Structures are given as C-alpha cells and as structure tokens.
Amino acid sequence: MMFKTKMTPVASAVAMALSAVAIGMAPGVASAGKTAGTYMSGDFHNHSTCSDGSTSMQTKIKKSTDKVETPWGLDWFVQAGHGGNGNRNCTLVEDETVATPAYPFIEGKGPNTTWADTIGAAAVKGNAANGTPLNAQANPRMWRWQSVQEFQYPVAEYLTALKGVPTFLGVESVVSGHEHTSMGVITGQLPTALDNVALPSGPGYTPLGNANALSQWTYCFDRGDTDNSRGGGQGWECSVPGSMNAADPNWNATAAKLTNNSGLNGHLKTVEGIKWMAAYHPNASYYVPAHLERAGPFNPNGSNGFNVEHLRNMNNAGPMIAFGFESQPGHGASSDRGEYRPNRNNFGSALGRRDSVGGTTWGGTGVYAAQIGGVWDALLGEGRNWWFFASSDWHNRGDFGTHDVRTTQDYWPGEYQRDYVMVRTGADKMRPQTIVDGLRSGNSFAASGQLVDRVAFVACASYKGFGFRSDAAVEALATNAAMTNTDTDVAGCATMGEKLKVRPGAEIVVAIVVRDPSGINFSPYSFANPSLAQVGINQPLNAPVLDHVDVIRGMVTGYKQPGNPDYAGEWPDKWIQNPDMARVPAAAKNMTAALYKTFNESTWATVSGNPEYKTMVFRIPAVSASQYIRLRGTNLPAGVPFETDASGNPLADVYTNDSADNRAVAPMTIPCTVTGSNVPANGVTYTASQPKIDGCPNHLAVVDGQKMLSYDVAGWADLWFYSNPIFIEVARSTTVAGVK
Template identity: 65%
Template sequence: MQTAFRKNQVALAVAAAIGGGTLAATPVAATAAGKAQGQYVSGDFHNHTTCSDGSISMQKLVKKSTDKIDTPWGLDWFVQAGHGGSGNRNCTLAEDASLETPAYPLVYSGSGELQGPTTTWQSSNPAVQPKGLVSGSAPNQRMWRWQSLQEFQYPIVEYLNAQKDLPLFIGVETVVPGHEHTSMSVITGQIPAELDNAQLPGSAGYVALGDANALAQWEYCFDRNDTDTGRGNTTVGSSEGNNWNCSVPGSLNEADPNWNSTAQKLMPASGSGAGERGHAKTLEALKWMAAFHPNTSYYAPAHLERAGPFNPNGNNGFNVEHLRNFNNIAPNIVFGMETQPGHGASDARGEYTIRRNNIGGTNVDSAGGTTWGGTGVYGAQVGGVWDALLGEGRNFWFFASSDWHNRGSFGPDDRRTTQDFYPGEYQRDYVMVRNGNDKLRPQSIVDGLRSGNSFATSGQLIDRLGFIACASYPGPGYRPNAAVEALAIAAAKQNTDVDKSGCATMGEKLVVRKGAEIVVSVVVRDPDGHNYSPYSFPNPSLLQVGIDQALNAPELDHIDLIRGMVTGYRTPGAEDYAGAWPNNWVSNPDMSLVPAAAKNTSAAVIMSFNDASWADAGNEFLKMTYRIPAVSASQYVRLRGSNLPPSVPYETDADGNPLADIHTNATAVNPSVSGGNDAIAENANLKIPCTTTGSNVPDNGATYTEGSAPIDGCPAHLPTVNGRKMLAYDVAAWADLWFYSNPIYVQVAGSTVVAGVK
C-alpha cells in the first residue's frame, strides 16, 4: 500500500562519470542473453536444530519453515544448516505426533517415555554410538558433525524432500578457521533425480538414494570446531569407514607444518598467529572446493561484522581483504556475504553490539558497533565495504538469513520472540531460479544464488521486484521510459526477469558504447493486507513523526537508487587492498576514517523514489524510472527501500539512511576492559517509547499461537524504563523494515572491464 505521508523528494545530482583502467579476469556470473525460463523463489540457508545448538528437531524446523497453512510464511526452498563441530542430541527424534511419518515414527524409551530431539545419541532407543575421536562420557558423548550429516541428517532431509515434494537439502554454518562463521554447502550427491520416482517406505527406516558424503568430508577437513583425528572412521587408527585425506591439489599438504599426519588434515595451533594460520587453512578449504566441487558448492560469510575486526592471533571477524582473498581464489564459490543477519528479535539485534568481542584483553565492537536497520555496516553503509567490492567489478552479492535457534523467553510455538524469527517469517532471500519446467532442485538453487539475480527483504515490505537497466542511444536506438517500464512491469507481475537485448537485471552486466543513456526502471509489489507480524497496533517508530501505521500492515515509504563507479580489481599487498573497519563507529561514523581498502567514495544515492515520484502500475505494483545521462565510465546501480521516511528519530537520518540500532537494543554492554567501570546496564540505550494500550495483550506466560487474534497493544515482554514500555526485541524489528537488491553492472566500452561478471 502507498503511504499517505509525503516526504520531500531527495534532490541529488548525478555524479560526473569518471574513467578508469581495465582489468582482465575470468568472468564467473551468468550472461543476460538466451536465459532459461525462471522465477523468483524465496528461501533461507542458515538455521539450526538440535543437531547443533537449536531448540527443535529437523522435522519441526522443516515444517515451520515450509508449511504454508499452519505457518503461512512457508518458503519455496530451504537449506538446513547448523554449526560444524559436534553435538550430543539426536535431532532426528520428533517432538509430537504431528511430526510423525511412516519412516520416522515417534520413538519411546524402554519404559515407554517419548524420546524427543533433546535425547542424547547414546540414550536413544536404540542407542547410537559416535565415531572417531569421541569426547565426553556416556551417555552424553558427542557425535562429530560429519557423522551426523552423513548418517542421520542427510537421510531425513532427503526423505522429507520426497515425502513433502519440497526442495530441501543440507548445508553447514561452518566455524571458520581464523574467523567466525560462514553459511556453506557442497551439494554433490544430494537429492538425486531418481528420488522423483522413489517408493517411500511405509514403516520405520529409510535408506537414502543420495548422500552428503562430500559435505561431510569438507566439514571433517576444514571446520575449526572439528578436532577429530579419525579420518571419518569408526575409531582413530581404524581403516573402517571413510578413510578421508584432506589434501588439496597443488598445495603443501603433508609438507605444511600445520599438517596432522594422523588426521590427514591441517590442524593449526592456537596462540600467537592463530588467526593468520587459520585464514590460510580457510583458503585451502576454498581451493579444495574449487578443485573437487566447483559448481556444486557455495560459501557465504555469515553475520560477518558480528565478531569485530580480524584478529591475527585468534578467531574473530572478516576484514575486506579476507573477502577479496576468498573471491580471488574461488569466485564461483565465494560470491557473496550474509550481511543482513538473523537474530533480528534479539536484545542486541543480530547479536551485534559494542564491546562484544574480547581481543587482546580489550572488548572490541562488532564492526559498525550494531546493525543499521537490521543490516550489518558492510552492507548498510553506502560507500562502505560492499560498495568497495562492487566498485572492483566483483561478483559479490548481498544475502540475508534467519539464523533460527529459538524464541528466547518464549516457546517455539509462540508468535512472540525475544531472540529469533523462523526462516521466512521475517527475512527471506528471493532468488531467480532457472529450472524451466523442472521441479526446484539443489543445483538450480545454488546456481541462482551464484548468479546474483536476487534481492533480500524483511517484514514482507515487498514481495515482487522488476529491476532493469537498458541502453538508449540517439536516433533509432532510442528507448523511451515507457518501453523500459513495460519490461519491468511484465517481469514483476510474472515474477521473472527480463531477457531483452540491450537490457540487464541483477547480477548481470550491460555492455554499452560510450555516451549511452542508461534507463533504469523499477517495479515493486507493495502488498496490501497484513504481513506475518502478530502485532496490529501502530508502529511506535512512525508515531514519533505523526504516522499511524499498523505494524502488521507496513507501507513502502521510499526506494533509493544507489550508483557507484567501477575501477577494477585491487592488487593484493597494495595500500588499498587491506584494512579494518574503524572501531567505535557508533559514536563516530565518519567515512574519512574508513581505510581506502574498505570504501568506494563514488557510491551515492542518485535518486530517491517515493509517492511523489513513482506511479501506480495496478494490482499493488508501483513503477518508477530514472535516466542516467551519457555514460563514459563503467558503473553499477543497486536498490534499497524502507517503510521509514527520512528523519525518524533514532531510526533514519535526514537523507533516509538507517541509523544504528543501539537505541532499540535492550542488552547490557560490557565494559571496555574486564573490571572496567564503563559498562552499560540493560535497557539503558532504549529511546523509543511504546505507548499503545490494547484489549488483546496476552501475558508472557500464555502461549500465543498462529491463528490467534492480533495483539493490539504494546506486548508484556517489552522492557520498561521509568514506567514506560520501550521499543525493543521483535517489535523493534517489525517496526524497522528494509529491502536490498543486488546490483546491475554497466560496462562502458573503453572503460574498466567488469571482470567478475560475463
């Protein structure tokens, strides 16, 4: 729905086109010509069950994430991915009869008690024995994730894929040597085509037709938390099992001082230099993927700002140079970052906060301090890390995730949360999948992620996007705005993209002659009705500026068109290749302090569309067009949009940029140093009151489920400051919505080659 509130149109001049050098490199992304039939489908690739540190079973998370009736936010595709390492809980056991299937019935102990997903492997009926170098004491010994993936998680996901006829497969949120976490998978062997015609068992027991052997081997070889030395075998020293060797073609392998001959893998020592040694091992992991599974794997650093800057002596965050290193080594595999993190309802949104990470005895901020409108600073800051990477012409895309673990202070079936949203409930990635008339399969989904033809959105702010750039020349080659708008309208309404000579969409490159005009058309669907928020009372953030808009009926306020210039890949070792994001960014967000390596000073908002400058395209669709005048240098354009206008206190600045989420974060903040006196108490940063008193506000102790009447007043779980409820947790997330598109590149003849895209 269009908002009745009209803000002043942002008047921004187009920066003069600049020249640049050229660069030759191997292109990796899809071309615009002759594209197969496709559609945008929504999914999630980062979430957790009791196989790692989640709160529910595999069956329950699949149902919650994909069901379109009991949980109406059901996704089109789903990757179940938990932490690497080990765990002691049998996540294949279901909670209740609603999750029971013929092949995986409920399991009871010898005394008749239901065994749910928190039952340990060794307490299960029958007991399951962990393999390899086992840690802990029975019956709580831990199973290595490689065994869990190979023998238990993959078979149940394959079965559910076939039984529900849903595109499900397995990934891992790997614990990264030298860094924090990455969402990844190797899909080789998973969900074979013969599964389409398989006869599923009518009784307990399922033998998978495919396998996750490649993913299990990668996890054993390269996850930082996998310290097993058993080579995927029954016991250390046994030859019964996988007999894995983690050698990488062309690398030192056993000649590396970090090589463990028993484990047949790199096992870098901790202590001084551990971060550098760990990063080197991670580069070997990417080389392994590129050598053995180049088209069937992906690797997207997760919530990559959360753990702060890179620590050469430990395992913390990712600086821009590490992202460059990854993409240089494996551009077909490391093609983006998960910079819109999950944990959106946490007391520290995204679990980002100031003074979060202890590095060398000092508590250091998450990069950027907090999230900014729910997005990490690398993706949220115009001209920051993402724009620096795009300004090189890299194929490096923006992704979001749920990072589901639990509901915090509520049970998993409650609609309220003080921690996580379910996959698809709040955030989702819309990805162009070119499956033609075939069913959705893991390979087509991975190919879609790789293409960059995708956008991410929170709170169902939009659910369709046609984003097109076309070349226009004087004379016969002239394209009027209406012609390009028509292409964008057709694409958005048909939930597909454009296949037209002289035009390109997200993740693609438009090659033009010098002097061309670039016609950029955007069509979105701002859906009427309600989103999946359980709250119907007015948005407290918008009430600050006199807008009465229900939290469960958000309206798109504006869309920013962002442009940056492309100047080519930066050289490893050069002054502009490496650099950490400034600490204390929350208190001093000054781009002049950002190292040259981590910014693109040409990136800027060149147009802000709103109800004064877009037009109704019918059936909830909005259309808008902008012409970039005669171009002389290679560049890119991308989009972001929000339900919040500029100058919303504590939410947006005067230009509509998101502000730090610190003022809706209820968490207590660490002191700068252990024992210091500058800690911040919980709730001390909260600034936005929630004042609506409703007639349907359930107590915290009562379970509020799907299908119940919407909560019409500020909920009981919001924190109170000086007797007033304050905006925080899930309410803060539903109040502050954003979408981000991936870029369209424009390569101008005679200017810099956009080397990362064909």
C-alpha cells in the same frame, strides 16, 4: 485472512504495459538466452537440535515450509547447523504433530535425547581431540560429519519427497581464523531418482542420494572438527591440488588435514577449504560469511571477524564459490539486534574488548552493507561478484515457546527475512543445483517483514537513432517481469547480478517495479508502529507500507591487488560514537558510491488496475565510465527519530536494543504507548490462530515505568529490502572482470 504474499496479477494491466514494446517472449518464458525461471524464496542459515537449535529438523522444516499452519512457507530450504559436534539426536520428533511414517514419535524420547540413549555410544564414530575413540565414552558427542552423512541427510531427502519442497543440507561452518560461514557442497543431494521414489509406510528410510561431499568438507576444514579418524575409516584425505598439503608444517599426517585454526594461519586454512571446493565441486559449492560483522574485526591471535581483505582473498580463491555475505543477520528479535553490540568481543589481554564492527546493526543490516560507500561498495567498485544475502539464523524464541508468535530472540525462517532468488528450472523441478546457481548468479534480493515480495530491476542501453529505447519500453519490460515473477531476457538489457556492456555516450534507461503487497504481513501485532508514531503516521505494525526506494550508484575502478596499500584494512572501532568515513581505510570504502535517486509516492507511478505495483523509471545520461547501481527500500521515511537520518539512511539500532552494553552507549528512546485490549501475559503461550495482539506486549523493555520499542516489535517496526546490483561496463573504461 489476507497476507502480504503473492496475489493474482491483473492480466489486462500486463497487456497494457506490454503494448508499449514488442519483446518477443511470453510472460514467464525466457528466450533462447536464458532458461525460464522464477524468483523463489528461501533460507540457508538456521539451526536444529543437530547443533544448538531448540527444535528437531522436522519441526523446523515444517514451520519453515508449510503454507497452511505457518503461511509464510518458503519455496526452498537449506538446513544448516554449526560444524563441530553435538550430542542430541535431532532426527527424533517432539510429538505426534510432526511425526511421519518413516520418523514416528517415540514415547519418552525426543530431539533432546542423546545419541548414546538412542543409537548407543558404540555407534558414534571418530576420535576425540586427544585421539581416543569416541565410542569409548559413555555419552559421546557425534562429529557433524557423521550426523550429516548418516542421520540428517536421510531426513532431509525423505521430507523433500514427502512434502515436495526441496530441502537439502548445508553447514554453518565454524571458520578457522574467523567466526562463522554459511556453506554447502550439494554433490549427491536430492538426485533426480527421488522424483519417483516409493516412500516407506513404516519407520526407517534409505536415501537414494548422499551428503558425502559436504561431510568430508566438514571433517577437513571446519575449525570445530578435531577428529583424526579420516571419516571413521573412510580414508578421507584433505589435500588441495597445487597446495603444500603434507609439506605444510600445520599438516597432521594421521588426520590427513591442516590443523592451523586461528589468526592468519587459520585464515590460510579457510582459503584452502575454498580451493578444495573449487577443485572438486566447483559448481556445487557455496561459501557465504554469516553475520560477518558480529565478532568484531579480524583477530590475529584468535578467530573473530572478517576484514575486507579476507573477503577478497576468499573471492580470489573461488569466485564461483565465495560470492557474497550475510550482512543482514538473523537473530533480529534479540535484545541486541543480530546479536551485534558494543564491547561484545574479547580479544584477550593484549588487544582488549572490541565492538561488533559498526557497533550494532543499522536498520537490521550490518555496517558493511548498510553504510553507503562501505565494504560492500568497495567490493562492487572492483567489479566483483559479491552479493547481499539475509538469513534467519533460527535457534529459538528466547523467553517464549516454539509455537508462540512472540519472540525475544529469533524469527522463524521465512517469517521475517527471506532471500528471493531467481531459480531457473525451465520445465523441470527446483533442485539443489538450480538453487545454488541462483544464489551464485546474484539475481536476487532480500526483504524483511514482507515489505516487498516482487522486485524487477532492469537497465537497458539506449542510443540516438535506431538504437533508441523509450522509458515506456523499458518500464514495460520491468512491469511484465514483476507481474509474472520472472526477469527479462532482452538484448541490450541486464538485471540483478548481470553486466550490461555499452558504448561510450550511451544512455542507460533504468526501470524498477516493486510489489508492496496489500493486506497484513506475518507480524502478530496490529497496533500502530511506534517508530512512525513519532512523526505522526498511524500505520499498523502488521500492515507496513513501502515509503521509498533508493537507487545507489558507484563507479567500478577494477580489482585491487594483494600487497597493495588499498587491498587490506580494518573498519574502525567505536563506529557508533564516530561514524566518519574519513576514519575508514581506503581498502574498505568506495567514495564514489552515493545516493543517486529516491522514489516515493509522489514520484513513482502504479500499474493501472493494480496499485500494489510501484513503477519507477529514469535515465543515466551519456555514460563514460563503468559503474553499478543497486536498490534499497524501507517503510520508514527520512528523518524518523532514532531510525533514519535526513537522507533516509538507517541509524544505529542501539536505540532499540536492551542489553547493558547497548544502554551504556545510548539510552532506549522510542516509547511504545498503546495499551490495547488483547495483550496476553508472558507466561501464556499465544499462537497464530488467536487474534492479533493490539497493544504493546509485556515482554518489551521498560525504562522508568514506560514500555520501550525493543525485541521483536522493534524488528517489525523497521523494515528494509536490498537488491543486488546491475553492472554497466563502458567500452574503453574499466572492465567489470568479475561479472558475466
């Protein structure tokens, strides 16, 4: 079976492309300026029974990283459940199929078995919110700091050594003053000594490394942790150099930490958590707000969403730590895609109910990034290192079982969404540090549904005379990078997450090469895409084709200063009903951002002998002002009813969402009419080893007797990729201060 995954490139095509320019480097090998690296796919936001997921760590890691039974296997993986606490022993396995020598299946016990019924209540550490010891309770909930430190980390380290895929721990923090953030402190995790560890042949594993730093951060700064035991007697102290600490009225001396958890005071605690990382683990930490539009705007009386000023505050406190957002959320098969919906959030009697920011997702992406000129462009317009990420947010399959190919809730990590990150390993192995360094670099892109799996995006300066660069020369750089799955390291050129410094008047030669892999993707559905059927295109859901690539450009005007009128502002409510940029405050938009170019099959070329690779090249003439360019692409042409507008921008996903709140705003509109001969019943488990489903499945929403595009089918129908930007800094114009 052929999948839309990595395929062997044609060597002759590389040689042909490289003949146009001598670049002084072998394929896949960086020059002295950069350590050699490769784009590696991963996921850093997902859940197991350690928090509120439905599967054990072992099942989730196997499903996410295996390349045989689940052929989407990721290259790296971060297990990151919610902060707070939980009462299930997620180290236990469901059955013999996921058992290992160190963690065997125990008859009568599994990942839903409580800590009290496995290790005993007496072994649970810390105190309840009222200060009484947890081990005095009959069925205590273990704090995540203990489960991370003593139970989850050993499993992750063991499975890394056993399977050879770097698997480490993060947390989806429950954020003071806000909703959730994907974060991690990797200090101590997966040490190099693990390369030669002798694994046990029986139960039990003693790790060589530790997740102590991550555990301490969780105790200190997670809103869900109200323990005051200082790490069960470990003496943890949560002060931050240069901050008020014990002089702060919100400081709890017994717990040695701040206890302000909501509204503005909660946000200030969150900023302190970033400062703590910057002080003690500056290169080993990351802090990426998750599905940040979902809980609505910032709530001054609670813990809901993020406005643009909160992102700026976080980036100011730790620019090497708070460096991006998950504006393409998981839960992509839910009745409310991403779990975003109108009227979702109750801000209390004084403020009432509020929509998720944007009201819904837009092509599976939150409005902060999906709206050209919106919050992401506002941050990029300052020259900030602020990158785009996607995540699975895996919890469960909704109405279906763990191993069913259908879902009304979540896609598995790597099955649908994945982040492709430049991981610079040189001759060494991938390690947590090289992965976090890759995330921090911004040299990454995110794609859904295997629409593309290679992106080379290169911008080079060209001057008259000796400094001239031809289109063919830069196209050859990008072609080589795409076909060898690496990037470029050439003076006068830059790629994603980087800054190109040029003189005024320079021409910028931009080359883009993407691979739209042939074959089928991981969708279980082989019938024609209902969205495309509306415009007369017959394209199987499991064989999507890249329709076009957009280039978006914006100007860089410099950092906005706290306290100024253009620093803070809330995205307007009821966006679906009135998506007017005039309503958006100046702080949350960048009106210089615009669609600059669009490429499709009539304007791109293909690599000789390998038409999977689409090549695009253009010039930005005589630049005089600092700016940035970024990419997005989709399988949908412009003007697809209820999916894209006349310019190809994504429309609100409310038209394929099934919940009552969505239907109150807009009816479901895209019919799914293919009957098919292989459409299994909902109550029967249907696995990947069985034939593809060739008709509209039975779990779709029904309106007046007609199945409608919804749930996982809606996700597979509507695919996008987003790249991170390239910055261009023009001498004597605005300095792009936040990016190297």
